[in-house]
Amino acid sequence: MASLSRRALWSFSHLLRQSSPIISRKHVLSIFRGSWRQVLSVGLGASLCAIPVGQRSEPALSNESLIRRAASLVADSTQTLLSQTTYALIDSLTEYTTAVYTLVSLQKKYTSLLDKMNSSEESAIWQVIIGARVQMKKLQEEYQKYEASWTRAVSLSEMAAEAAYQAGADHVAVTVRNHIQLVRIQIQENREMALKAEALLAASQSEEIMKSITEDKNNPPTGGSAVSSTSEEVPEAYLRED
Template sequence: MAALSRRVLWSVSYLLRQTFPIIHKGHFLNLFKGSWRQVLSVGIGTSLCAVPVGQRSDPLLSNESLIRRAASLVTDSTHTFLSQTTYALIESLTEYTKAVHILISLQQKYTSLLDQMNSSEESAIWQVIIGARVQMKKLEEQNQKYEACWMRAVSLSEMAAEAAYQAGADQASVTVRNHIQLVQTQVQESREHALKAEALLAASQCEEIRKTIVEDKSHPPDGDSPINSLSDVEEIPEAYLRED
């Protein structure tokens, strides 16, 4: 039995020497002396190189289907961007309109009390009016910033709608175009409210100046002549509005 085992071992070693004649015992052991990190890095690199770019998650989908899906994702993103910028712009326009109405109310109050106030009371009211004008100016600048962002969102949405239409995603294209029309209507309504408030403010300013001129006529200061020319009355409001 022992002789049979020795024969088997001798036969196996002989076959190995015949198959790998250049590998000796020392060389064979050196194969396992390399760093396992190197072996792992080579294996990972080989695996990454084997992954093709743009691999489909579903091999049954055609290229046209994948493009339509991508176009739909783009329209969804632009829909969100347009919705957010529209909300910001409308809210800013609403706050601006409120500020204009507050200024109108202050100026009307000032005009109604013009012949009843002393100099200190008049100065105090003017300080409040100036603060209201500064706030209105800040909100006007904020409107300009949001409107520029909103217009970019509209432009991107229009391009996304066109891209979806060209890709065959007709439903996504129609949805985006309808959304654009809706937000444009909403923004236009808010703009009209702001424009009406600005017109009322201009009228209030004109009334204030007219009444001031009347008061000056009734109580002209010493050494000064009252304003008698109607053309001067018409020119002052225009210059006043340009200053604002």
């Protein structure tokens, strides 16, 4: 049986040498060895693939975790809204305060030149003052609009902080409340600056009014005294006739 196998192998090798004389016996044996190695590796890989391996899956999130995540997302969104509205309000308050100080400066300049101007100069300065007042009024309406948006953002942030606290996201609630406190301090500082400018404007307008009254008393209209004396003499004439 062994001799038969050797004969078959010899015959097969002989045929290979005849069909391709370049291929040697060692090369034939290496082909068989490589083939068996490939077959063995493929079979082993298939066997390993067939072995069930435990799959690692993430644990399902609980309802509490999902609510906590949602509350955190809402808190982040409200903080973004609060930051944007705070920036807009501070910017508009700064522009309004600058416009008020500009008007204060013009009012003081006008008051100081009140008795030194002719009618044309006074009219020209009044046109500038009126334009400054219109600009100040426009900026005031603008900052009041942003103030309303900022107030709503603060309210939303407070509700988001409370929702985060109720959901168990305590650190998120603390962060939101600290943010609210910080922006309130910033807005209060800018409001105080605007109020100070408005107080100066009111004082300058009062000064202008008082000086205008004083100027009118010192410079009465022409013929004013004659009219006054005539009006006083009329009753005496009527008494003499009686």
